[in-house]
Amino acid sequence: MSGEVERPGTPHEEDRLLLRATEVAGLPVVSINEGEAVADVKDVVYNPDQGHLLGFTLNKRGFLRGPMKAVLPMDSVAAIGRDAVMVTDSSVCDDKGSPLADEVRTSAGRNVVGNEVLTDTGRRLGTVTDIVVAADRGEVLGYELQGDSKLQGQGGRPLFLPIPVTLAVSGTALMVPATVEPFIRDDLSGFGAAVEEFRAQLSGSSS
Amino acid sequence: MDALTLVLLILAAVVVAFVAFVVVQRKRRSGGVIAAKPRRNRGGS
Amino acid sequence: MMRLREAMGLSVVARDTAETLGQLHGAVVDVATRHIVALQVGKGHKARLADWSSVTGVGPDAAVVDSGASLRAGRGDREERMVKGDIALLGGRVLTDRGDVLGALDDVEFDEESGEIQALVCAGVSIGAARLRAVGGYAVVVAAEQSVSGGDGSASGELGPA
Numbered sequence: 001m002s003g004e005v006e007r008p009g010t011p012h013e014e015d016r017l018l019l020r021a022t023e024v025a026g027l028p029v030v031s032i033n034e035g036e037a038v039a040d041v042k043d044v045v046y047n048p049d050q051g052h053l054l055g056f057t058l059n060k061r062g063f064l065r066g067p068m069k070a071v072l073p074m075d076s077v078a079a080i081g082r083d084a085v086m087v088t089d090s091s092v093c094d095d096k097g098s099p100l101a102d103e104v105r106t107s108a109g110r111n112v113v114g115n116e117v118l119t120d121t122g123r124r125l126g127t128v129t130d131i132v133v134a135a136d137r138g139e140v141l142g143y144e145l146q147g148d149s150k151l152q153g154q155g156g157r158p159l160f161l162p163i164p165v166t167l168a169v170s171g172t173a174l175m176v177p178a179t180v181e182p183f184i185r186d187d188l189s190g191f192g193a194a195v196e197e198f199r200a201q202l203s204g205s206s207s
Numbered sequence: 208m209d210a211l212t213l214v215l216l217i218l219a220a221v222v223v224a225f226v227a228f229v230v231v232q233r234k235r236r237s238g239g240v241i242a243a244k245p246r247r248n249r250g251g252s
Numbered sequence: 253m254m255r256l257r258e259a260m261g262l263s264v265v266a267r268d269t270a271e272t273l274g275q276l277h278g279a280v281v282d283v284a285t286r287h288i289v290a291l292q293v294g295k296g297h298k299a300r301l302a303d304w305s306s307v308t309g310v311g312p313d314a315a316v317v318d319s320g321a322s323l324r325a326g327r328g329d330r331e332e333r334m335v336k337g338d339i340a341l342l343g344g345r346v347l348t349d350r351g352d353v354l355g356a357l358d359d360v361e362f363d364e365e366s367g368e369i370q371a372l373v374c375a376g377v378s379i380g381a382a383r384l385r386a387v388g389g390y391a392v393v394v395a396a397e398q399s400v401s402g403g404d405g406s407a408s409g410e411l412g413p414a
Binding site for chain 3: 027028030031032033034035036037078079080081082083084085086135
């Protein structure tokens with residue numbers, strides 16, 4: 001899965017840039033109108049139920065400068081790319097009292113990386129290493145897991161698990177419905193389709 | 208102790224303090240993936 | 253049509269005295285009008301700007317300014333940063349408004365009479381001046397190429413470097 005080669009898309013393929021959240025952390029936040037970097041991305045904040053990005057927490061730019069109080073909500077983001085998160089201008093990072101800031105405070109920095117993933121029928125699928133994001137829409141496709149050794153043996157390839165419907169997040173573990181199991185993939189090329197099918201199944205069977 | 212030893216000790220202390228600062232700041236800056244909207248049990252899905 | 257990189261290093265000569273005022277070290281761009289609005293003569297502490305209106309011509313062998321008196325210091329934060337080198341044009345990072353770096357800005361094609369910018373050249377590719385969005389301290393921002401067949405660098409199912 002060496003993702004460096006750019007393939008030109010064919011008209012019927014969905015060309016989407018997929019990024020891991022850990023690849024977005026650390027990118028500069030650049031204003032389109034000014035060409036200035038206003039902050040660096042610290043955390044990627046997402047909604048585990050609906051599977052979309054809520055925004056980012058920020059670090060100040062510069063050698064070893066600490067975190068910013070201000071956060072960057074997703075509606076202020078113009079685009080997410082391989083090399084930068086783009087905003088229209090630098091004023092969008094100034095809002096300290098936003099709903100996202102409250103959200104981040106109440107989730108007490110609940111970092112899902114390293115969390116165990118359990119199905120509601122009691123099976124441990126693995127531990128979270130990342131989330132996979134469709135950069136163009138800020139949509140979270142799913143989790144990347146280090147698979148449980150019973151599933152894969154030692155040194156297994158990473159597993160990809162579709163979102164949404166994370167039943168619960170405790171701070172140390174994630175609970176997912178067992179219905180997601182058939183949609184787990186071990187490479188990305190089929191993952192987009194698996195996510196679509198999983199969601200279609202969800203909306204078909206529930207309201 | 209002689210002056211040289213004192214100077215070296217101070218230098219060492221400065222280096223240690225600097226390294227500690229670097230380590231602390233890197234930790235403060237490190238980012239993760241935060242799940243917002245904590246959920247308790249939802250009946251069924 | 254002239255290329256800025258060729259013009260760099262040209263002697264800047266005063267038309268009234270035929271004195272050499274310095275060397276051409278940069279250009280100030282107004283993104284809104286897509287024109288070069290001033291030339292930077294000299295570098296470092298001694299750098300001065302010549303507004304385009306005082307430039308009588310930029311030729312293959314020299315840039316001519318009407319008079320040494322037309323040279324002025326950088327005005328305002330932005331010009332001062334340009335003169336200091338904090339805001340780079342040539343060699344600056346070219347970043348699309350979709351967040352992807354295209355490369356370094358290799359050259360700028362401009363009309364030597366009007367100062368109008370025709371195109372930017374980056375990684376061997378010509379970028380129409382209409383796509384220029386900003387010239388700033390971090391990057392030169394350009395609008396991404398809207399492409400039907402995915403030629404803007406996205407690939408289906410591919411992640412960035414693992």
